[in-house]
Amino acid sequence: xxxxxxxxxxxxxxxxxxxxxxxxxxxxxxxxxxxxxxxxxxxxxxxxxxxxxxxxxxxxxxxxxxxxxxxxxxxxxxxxxxxxxxxxxxxxxxxxxxxxxxxxxxxxxxxxxxxxxxxxxxxxxxxxxxxxxxxxxxxxxxxxxxxxxxxxxxxxxxxxxxxxxxxxxxxxxxxxxxxxxxxxxxxxxxxxxxxxxxxxxxxxxxxxxxxxxxxxxxxxxxxxxxxxxxxxxxxxxxxxxxxxxxxxxx
Amino acid sequence: xxxxxxxxxxxxxxxxxxxxxxxxxxxxxxxxxxxxxxxxxxxxxxxxxxxxxxxxxxxxxxxxxxxxxxxxxxxxxxxxxxxxxxxxxxxxxxxxxxxxxxxxxxxxxxxxxxxxxxxxxxxxxxxxxxxxxxxxxxxxxxxxxxxxxxxxxxxxxxxxxxxxxxxxxxxxxxxxxxxxxxxxxxxxxxxxxxxxxxxxxxxxxxxxxxxxxxxxxxxxxxxxxxxxxxxxxxxxxxxxxxxxxxxxxxxxxxxxxxxx
Numbered sequence: 001x002x003x004x005x006x007x008x009x010x011x012x013x014x015x016x017x018x019x020x021x022x023x024x025x026x027x028x029x030x031x032x033x034x035x036x037x038x039x040x041x042x043x044x045x046x047x048x049x050x051x052x053x054x055x056x057x058x059x060x061x062x063x064x065x066x067x068x069x070x071x072x073x074x075x076x077x078x079x080x081x082x083x084x085x086x087x088x089x090x091x092x093x094x095x096x097x098x099x100x101x102x103x104x105x106x107x108x109x110x111x112x113x114x115x116x117x118x119x120x121x122x123x124x125x126x127x128x129x130x131x132x133x134x135x136x137x138x139x140x141x142x143x144x145x146x147x148x149x150x151x152x153x154x155x156x157x158x159x160x161x162x163x164x165x166x167x168x169x170x171x172x173x174x175x176x177x178x179x180x181x182x183x184x185x186x187x188x189x190x191x192x193x194x195x196x197x198x199x200x201x202x203x204x205x206x207x208x209x210x211x212x213x214x215x216x217x218x219x220x221x222x223x224x225x226x227x228x229x230x231x232x233x234x235x236x237x238x239x240x241x242x243x244x245x246x247x248x249x250x
Numbered sequence: 251x252x253x254x255x256x257x258x259x260x261x262x263x264x265x266x267x268x269x270x271x272x273x274x275x276x277x278x279x280x281x282x283x284x285x286x287x288x289x290x291x292x293x294x295x296x297x298x299x300x301x302x303x304x305x306x307x308x309x310x311x312x313x314x315x316x317x318x319x320x321x322x323x324x325x326x327x328x329x330x331x332x333x334x335x336x337x338x339x340x341x342x343x344x345x346x347x348x349x350x351x352x353x354x355x356x357x358x359x360x361x362x363x364x365x366x367x368x369x370x371x372x373x374x375x376x377x378x379x380x381x382x383x384x385x386x387x388x389x390x391x392x393x394x395x396x397x398x399x400x401x402x403x404x405x406x407x408x409x410x411x412x413x414x415x416x417x418x419x420x421x422x423x424x425x426x427x428x429x430x431x432x433x434x435x436x437x438x439x440x441x442x443x444x445x446x447x448x449x450x451x452x453x454x455x456x457x458x459x460x461x462x463x464x465x466x467x468x469x470x471x472x473x474x475x476x477x478x479x480x481x482x483x484x485x486x487x488x489x490x491x492x493x494x495x496x497x498x499x500x501x502x503x504x505x506x507x508x509x510x
Binding site for chain 1: 257389406409410414460464
């Protein structure tokens with residue numbers, strides 16, 4: 001496969017945060033259309049790594065998005081291709097109404113008001129929020145707010161999705177809806193989550209990050225079923241996989 | 251939260267609610283200026299502006315008690331200004347307060363009453379504007395009148411995140427009460443200082459994260475928005491009608507002052 005066919009290619013990425021080595025020598029790649037999880041304990045460097053994929057942080061090493069190297073001059077192009085979903089939807093919904101929020105990205109991409117309105121409405125409708133465009137995010141439930149945050153990125157039609165803890169604070173119903181949404185996102189997906197069962201349901205492949213280093217990667221069902229590896233890095237085998245193992249040994 | 255109730259009121263769909271916010275803003279500004287330039291006597295001068303603002307409130311269908319309760323929050327400040335005037339502005343004495351040796355003067359009393367009435371009328375007009383216009387539409391109107399972008403954007407963010415900040419301070423306060431109810435005044439002051447500091451830090455963190463989220467969606471220092479305001483025929487009709495009503499205010503003043 002040529003490097004240009006890769007949606008995300010990270011080579012030897014390191015980042016020093018106020019004297020603390022947050023990331024060291026990270027290399028991995030995502031093929032276009034792949035859904036990959038990023039797991040690891042708190043403080044492993046997951047968020048730091050994700051911020052590099054959108055050029056919000058820039059360390060040493062090379063990050064390419066569909067062949068385009070992230071540097072100052074390519075930032076606006078990169079940000080059109082990489083959609084970031086942040087852990088707290090309140091941070092992402094900063095405009096007075098949902099429709100304005102969903103149109104914020106498209107307008108910055110240079111689309112006309114008419115096109116941006118269309119994109120915003122479409123994205124809100126896809127997330128089941130068509131009726132709420134004129135509302136402010138105050139009046140939404142946590143689940144709706146989460147989907148609204150995703151809609152603000154969906155309207156930009158990114159090729160690569162980078163989602164940092166999108167399942168935090170959701171009730172079971174909201175979580176189920178989110179999983180359904182994540183499974184249908186168009187394009188390449190990198191999902192960071194502590195919800196191991198969600199990871200199993202959404203991502204075929206996974207990366208394990210600890211102490212700023214990539215310590216394992218492979219098929220989700222194999223990597224996350226490795227009890228010793230999980231224990232070692234402050235994680236746990238998801239119930240879904242643990243039950244499966246148990247029923248196989250019986 | 252009170253400002254949520256205001257937001258719900260403002261989100262209504264009545265004819266006044268749907269007026270162009272620029273039209274409403276101009277009308278209210280003209281009204282406030284007109285009323286505040288009226289002479290002090292006779293008090294009957296204020297009848298016409300009172301009729302104007304009360305009928306505006308009535309047409310907008312605003313709940314009377316709510317408007318009154320909001321007014322009572324602000325009026326004490328007007329009262330503070332007006333309450334000492336009757337004793338200090340001379341020269342015509344009306345009567346002497348028994349026991350206190352304080353003389354009430356006619357001119358001072360008139361001025362004091364006029365200030366109270368002007369304050370109340372201006373306040374009602376502003377309430378009419380704020381209770382019938384969603385905040386973001388008001389901001390659009392301010393932008394249309396060339397209020398600097400940085401002020402409008404700052405107000406927009408303030409309005410958006412005020413609730414979250416209030417929630418946070420509520421949580422911190424509850425956590426403190428859970429650990430140590432009561433305590434000495436000195437201790438409470440100290441811990442309140444700490445709480446304010448922590449809230450400030452959290453707000454700064456939040457600002458950082460919001461900025462990141464904006465950058466991630468292509469923000470380059472220029473806020474671009476969808477909404478644009480459009481004048482409809484009904485807006486023009488309202489503007490002409492309100493203009494006619496308002497022009498009468500200074501004319502009444504001139505007539506009373508002997509200028510006409």
